[in-house]
Amino acid sequence: MARGSSTLYVPIVSPPTPAPSPRLSMSSRPNLHPEAFFQGLTFDPAHNSRQEFASLSTAGSAARRQYLASLLNECTPSELLFISTTIAPLLKRDFLKELPMELSLYILCFVDAPRTLARASQVSRHWHTLLSDEWTWKRMCDFYYFDTDRCGMRHATDEDEEEPLVEMERFADYPLDPALQWLIAKNRKRQHQSTSKELLDKSFSYRRYFKYSYKTMMNWRRNGHLLRAHRVPVVNPDSGVITSVALDADWVVVGLTNSRIHVFSAKTGVLSRTLIGHELGVWAVNLVSRGGYWGDDAMGSRHKRKERKRRGKERRWNEDDSLSSRLAGISLPNGPPGVDHLVPPSLRAALGLEERSGQHVSNQEDGTGEAEETEEFLETDLDPGKRSDDCCATEGWGQPNALVVSGGCDKVLRVWDVKTGYCIYVLRGHTSTIRCIKVLHNRPTAVTGSRDSTLRVWDVQRGRMLRVLQGHQQSVRCLDVCGNKVVSGSYDTTLRLWNVDTGECLHVMRGHFHQIYSVVFDGVHIASGGLDTTVRVWNATNGHCIALLQGHTALVCQLQLGPGILATGGSDGRVITFSLATFTALQRIAAHDSSVTSLQFDRRFLVTGGNDGRVRLFETKTGNYVRELTEPCESVWKVVYRKDTCAIMCKRAGKTVMEIWSYKPKETEV
Known part of the structure; x- marks a missing residue:
């Protein structure tokens, strides 16, 4: 440096490289709203508010809710709608x-x-x-x-x-x-x-x-469809009275005191044909449905077959009896031959009489050893069998046509082919009016009760009487069957339990003080009602009376057994349901102002008809009244129903009226 100069030179050092610009963390980075790009914004305008809301997490949820409430109060209705539509999808969650x-x-x-x-x-x-x-x-x-x-x-x-x-x-x-x-x-x-x-x-x-059944049930509650109403003028008070009705899925059969039997289609309500042949009034009808199979109530249960095989007994076969009897394994009793050989081929087919190579094969016993074996096995049978139907219909034994078995004041039993209307058999034997008829399920065996104090067992396929059940001293008023057992009630105040296949009287039940008018049998219990206003329940195994049920003040003329329930109807207009477990009254219903003429129930509904001209529907479980099933009339004679069909027989404006109602849902509803 020169002397006298004031300039000071300092060495120049390169400046440091500048540090990178600071970046926002994930928690502090503003979330850009999609609309910000359209508005030219480069930042989230709610960033500060979000920061403030996040800082309230330490103050608790109450402070955060208060903050949100204050923001919502500042929003316009359109903005609140935008918030609602934005939040709703976020809250939806399909838990299933x-x-x-x-x-x-x-x-x-x-x-x-x-x-x-x-x-x-x-x-x-x-x-x-x-x-x-x-x-x-x-x-x-x-x-x-x-x-x-x-x-x-x-x-x-x-x-x-x-x-x-x-x-x-x-x-x-x-x-x-x-x-x-x-x-x-x-x-x-x-x-x-x-x-x-x-x-x-x-x-x-x-x-x-379920849809079909549910709509059917609701139609019962609300309204049904009247298929057809038939009116018959009554010439005199006794000529047009309806005495008996039978119903299955295809037919409605009505017996009248004018000796006629009317057959209606259960699907359309049309009168298909009138069966003419009885000379006097018809008092009982039983409908045998087409199809079915040969039953094994008599000899076909599995434990019997095993026992029969163990004993090594062999049947002896002849060439005179029907093939169907052999296929059923049912031992035919000794007795007069049937008249089936006189039946024309078309009606033989209707009865289910099968032929192969022009021969019939059967099992005619010798009247000693085989009959004893039959009785022995029946006594050891633990299966009570099928009980009778509440609509007086019976399952067939495989025959292609439906059959009608009828009896009345002319003392004869008639077997009809429903398809042709022909009378196949006229079976004689009773000496007085036939009052009641039952046909066993899956077997061509009918049992009749008469005012001649006897019961008779018939083979309605071959047209012959099998045996006479004697023991009652007065008229047989009612009977019911279950399996191969039949119970009869008589005006002699007693009930008798019979074995249909052997004719043996198993029990005689005494206890009523007056005439017996009604009886039901389910294989375990027997219930009977009569003029003494009481209902008695009997043990079918030993014949002992296990319950005396009171509550009616007049004749008990209607009975039905159901799963754990016994329903009774009397001439006092009352309907009472009893528990079969405790034998206590479940429901006491003042159903009619006069005698109950019809009574039927299932798990849902109880249908009653009365001499006061009313047909009423109740709930079985509660006994609550639901509605009237038809217009009021002078008197109701019979009412029967199945799942979706109801037949009402009554007197209206001096005429006998037969109404057939359908409760099926419309095709557009199913």
């Missing part, structure tokens, strides 16, 4: 979709309202899939007591109707001749095929069945 299928179905099983389930099936596709599950609707059928056992898992074909399936294991213990081998092989093959069809048939739906 997030749960396993089993848990979802378990949750749905707590819903018993059909309308709720129907609305739930419209929520989403997943919910619709859940509510299409058959288990849910089967549970609903059970909850509402819709009988799924009878709805049929397999649709019958024409071949099935013409030649019913035969249970081949029934014949394992009997020696069969070569003439029957082809029939056995054919039926065995068809049984295997039918089992496969039942397993593979997917056409049946519990959902559709």
